[in-house]
Amino acid sequence: MVSRKLLRKLGIHAMLVPFLIFALFPFYHMTLTSLKQNRELYDRNAVPLLIRQGPTLEHYQKLLWETEFLTWTKNSLMVTLIATTVSLVIGTVAAYALARLKFFGVGSFGTGIFVTYLVPTSLLFLPLAQVVNWLGLADSKWSLVVTYPTFLVPFCTWLLMGYFRTVPKEVEECAMVDGATRIQALWRIVLPIAVPGLVCAALFAFTLSWNEFIYALTFTSSSDQITASVGVLSELIRGDIYFWGSLMAGAVLGSVPIVILYVFFLDYYVSGLTAGAVK
Amino acid sequence: MAIGSLRVASTARPTSLRVRLRTALDRERALGPLLVTPALVLLVLLVAYPFGMALYFSLSDSFIGRPSHFIGLRNFVNLWDSDAFRQTFQNAFVFTGLSVACKLVLGIWLALLLNEQLWLKRLIRGAVLLPWVIPTALSVLGWWWMFNSLYSVVNWTGIHLGLLDPPGPNWLGQKYYAMAAVVVVNIWRGLPFFAITILAGLVSIPRDLYEAAETDGAGPVRRFWYVTLPLLSPVLAIVVLFSTIFTFSDFNIVYVLTRGGPINSTHLFATLARQVGLETGRIGEGAAISLYLFPVLVLVVFAQLRFVRKRAY
Numbered sequence: 001m002v003s004r005k006l007l008r009k010l011g012i013h014a015m016l017v018p019f020l021i022f023a024l025f026p027f028y029h030m031t032l033t034s035l036k037q038n039r040e041l042y043d044r045n046a047v048p049l050l051i052r053q054g055p056t057l058e059h060y061q062k063l064l065w066e067t068e069f070l071t072w073t074k075n076s077l078m079v080t081l082i083a084t085t086v087s088l089v090i091g092t093v094a095a096y097a098l099a100r101l102k103f104f105g106v107g108s109f110g111t112g113i114f115v116t117y118l119v120p121t122s123l124l125f126l127p128l129a130q131v132v133n134w135l136g137l138a139d140s141k142w143s144l145v146v147t148y149p150t151f152l153v154p155f156c157t158w159l160l161m162g163y164f165r166t167v168p169k170e171v172e173e174c175a176m177v178d179g180a181t182r183i184q185a186l187w188r189i190v191l192p193i194a195v196p197g198l199v200c201a202a203l204f205a206f207t208l209s210w211n212e213f214i215y216a217l218t219f220t221s222s223s224d225q226i227t228a229s230v231g232v233l234s235e236l237i238r239g240d241i242y243f244w245g246s247l248m249a250g251a252v253l254g255s256v257p258i259v260i261l262y263v264f265f266l267d268y269y270v271s272g273l274t275a276g277a278v279k
Numbered sequence: 280m281a282i283g284s285l286r287v288a289s290t291a292r293p294t295s296l297r298v299r300l301r302t303a304l305d306r307e308r309a310l311g312p313l314l315v316t317p318a319l320v321l322l323v324l325l326v327a328y329p330f331g332m333a334l335y336f337s338l339s340d341s342f343i344g345r346p347s348h349f350i351g352l353r354n355f356v357n358l359w360d361s362d363a364f365r366q367t368f369q370n371a372f373v374f375t376g377l378s379v380a381c382k383l384v385l386g387i388w389l390a391l392l393l394n395e396q397l398w399l400k401r402l403i404r405g406a407v408l409l410p411w412v413i414p415t416a417l418s419v420l421g422w423w424w425m426f427n428s429l430y431s432v433v434n435w436t437g438i439h440l441g442l443l444d445p446p447g448p449n450w451l452g453q454k455y456y457a458m459a460a461v462v463v464v465n466i467w468r469g470l471p472f473f474a475i476t477i478l479a480g481l482v483s484i485p486r487d488l489y490e491a492a493e494t495d496g497a498g499p500v501r502r503f504w505y506v507t508l509p510l511l512s513p514v515l516a517i518v519v520l521f522s523t524i525f526t527f528s529d530f531n532i533v534y535v536l537t538r539g540g541p542i543n544s545t546h547l548f549a550t551l552a553r554q555v556g557l558e559t560g561r562i563g564e565g566a567a568i569s570l571y572l573f574p575v576l577v578l579v580v581f582a583q584l585r586f587v588r589k590r591a592y
Contacts, residue, residue, distance in 0.1 A: 012395045019389050022467060029432055030421035041430075048432040060451065094318035103311030109319065114467050115580050116326050118521075120528030122549030123572045126556045126565050127332035131325065150325045153318050182310055211414040214530045214549070218557065229416040233535065244424055250409035251417040262412050266405045269412060273472065 034059050034248035041245060059245030060253070063236075068223050069250060072231030075141045077257070078209060079227060083148035084205040090149065091156025091201065096186055098157065099164035100172075110161070117154035124150075125218050132219050143219040144227070148209045155208065156201045159272065163197030164190065200272040203265050207258055228254040294361055336566035340453050343560035354567035364568065367539075367546040371571075372456065374547060375526045378465040385517060386473025386510075390466075391476060394481045395470065404475070411471035419535040422464045426536070427448040454544045457537050464532050469525075473518055480514030481507070524579045528572050548572050 029048075033041065040046050046053075063069050097103070098110050128147055137143035161186040167190055175185045191198070216227045223235060232250035236243065262269060290431060337354055341347035358364040389407065396404055412416065425432050434447030450460045484507065492502045530549035539546035539554065546554075548571050556565020 003347070009396060012392055013397065016389075016392050016397075019385075019392070019470075020403070020406055023407055026418060026421040026425060026467070029425060030418075033424060040584075044430065048430065048435050076499060090317045090321065093314040096312045097314035101307045101314070103308050106311060109315055111584065112297065112322065112395075113318070115583070116322055118524055118576060118580055118583065118589045119326065120524060120572065120576070121550075122528045122530045122552070123569050123576070124326065124329045124333060125335060126454060126552065126562060126569060127329035128325065129557075130562075132330055139437065147325060149321055153321055157318060182307075183280070202562070204513055211412075211416075211421035213414070213416040217534075218539075218553070229414050231569045233420065234415055244427075244430075247420060248413060251420045258412055262409070266401065266408075270404060270409060273408070273411075273474050 030248045030251055034252050036245065038245060041178075059243075059249040062243070063246045063249045063253065067227070067231075067235060067246070069231060069253070071076070071224055072226055072228045072235075073254070075225060076227040076229075076254075079141050079144045079148065080206055080209045082097070082145045083152060083209045084202060086145075087149045087152035087156050087205050088198070088202055091153050092160055094153070095157045095160035096164055096189055096190065097163045100169075113157050114155050116150070116159050117149075121214050123149060125214050128215070129218050137219075139220055139222050139225055141220060141225045141227070144209075144212075144216055147215050147219065148212060151212075152205045152209060156205055159201045159204070160194070160197055163194045163200075169195050196268070196271075199265070200268045203261060203268050205262065205271050210258055282550075333566045333570060336563050337570050339563045341561075341563040341566070343562060347563065350563075354564050358564065358567060363546065363551065366543045367548060367568075368571070369553045370458070370543075370545060371527060371547050374375050374462060374465070374529075374545075375523060377462045378469065378526050379522050381462070381466050382469050382473045383515070385470055385542045386477050386518070387515075388472065389474040390477035390481055391507075393478050407474055408471045410468050411558055415468060415531040416535055417557060418468070419532050422460075422467075426460050428452060449554060451537050453542055454541060457541060461533055461536055464536065465526060465529065468532070469522055472522065476518050477511065477514060480511050484510045513586060517583065520579045520583050520586075522580060524576055527575050 011199070032051060034051075035057070036051055037053055037056045039052045040051070055082055072145070095114070098106060100114070128150075132138055132143040132147065135143070135146065137146060172185045175189045176182065180188065211229070212227075213229050216230045217234070220226045220230065221234075223231070227233070228250075232247065232254055236247050236250055336347075338351060339347040340350050340353075368589060393400075393404065393407065424430075428449045428451070431447065433449065433450065434443060437443035438445050438447055448456045450456045488506050488510070489502055492506050497505065527547075528549055529547055530553070533545050533547050533550045534553075537545045539550045541550075548568055552565045552568040555568060556562050
């Protein structure tokens, strides 16, 4: 019996292997390419799955010192941090009101939030480009700070509404009976309880805005304003000659902030993913 | 502890409780609108207003840097005379249909595997979810390199395993292969969302239902068919609806891999709208193309609201 159980377990792991290879191979190959010497990289007789002739950091050096990659990363960080913070604040107060307070239009506003949560960015990028122009933010990273909350706020609000609903009403009412105002109750009682939800919303907002591409590509173009993804894609690809090593190095380094967060907060990602969709 | 003492204090003063609750409720009417105002302003200015503009653009002959005129539905009608648009329309349905169907089947399969007793469970889940969190534009760059016409590692592996005849297809340069490549990358990127969400649905199915089915003599296949699948169907519906809208409106994958080529065979609404609206400057026509995403959005929202309403309220 024991050996049959073990056999079954081994079988299930074996069946997971193709999925794991499918999921991870692109990252392995990207990293590998970024560390390969050009001689081996462009040798069609070499085995592409391994490094045989020794690794090199020349592609990374080229990326960091001969392109504006560090500026793009700084832009990405700035846009992401500001947009995330602003959206989190706006989303938190809105979510609290929607989850707890009764007032005129609360139901339809909740529906409105849900609908905008589903509006894809690719539906509105053309008119938004016009709005960005009018605001005088054309070709500026600030255009992204302004527009990213359009998808971050609905997301944060929706996610946090679910969390606030799980906080028992009585806890808050007790505090208010003791003389706390609603805002104090929110600040001192509800928010500390909802910290896991806030962390989750912050992580997802950070990830969504770091990964955003179509707005960044449309609204910004100067080398000192673009974000990391756009920089790697538009500045490293010029004409028909591709520097594959540096391109892959850019793709790897551009993913690093997300990978770091991911490693530390994996469980939040898993729970937030299901909460965002199912709740 | 603190909560306990608060509760004692509140029951000790029953009259002030009622009074204070009433004032708090009075304030709710004012506080609620106050708290949602920032979100409301943002969404009106930067979502509702641009949406109105999109509608206006689509009904005008708007061109970058030129005054525009109202032309009615002519953009929408003209689009049907364009081969590129007709091809895009077809692509969008092929791309979405194939991707979502594969993601659903593979997602259920993967979720069932992940739901078993596993060694290194956390690590495996982490690995499975990874494609979903990495910036798409950058990870697709990796796929671009994997499908490169000269150095494709996909072809190299396929040839060495005896699955492909050398030199192998030029994935991104041939019509049907390009569509296949774009679909595969979409599955790669979207599968984690399906698997992890379906897994959450699986975990919430009570164990005793399986035990009851087992005592009734149901084998694994019938247990899956008569217990798992019916109880999973609300989660499946939601996942499919979500994925449909985001697959239909996908931009990144096609933009990075093929830019819509070869000969428009992989263009989706978003990539064509960008090409027409920005690269050739015909904003009106571009907006009209974008708006073809709207009926799908409406359908999905309508279906979602019915499901979400049922579950949340």
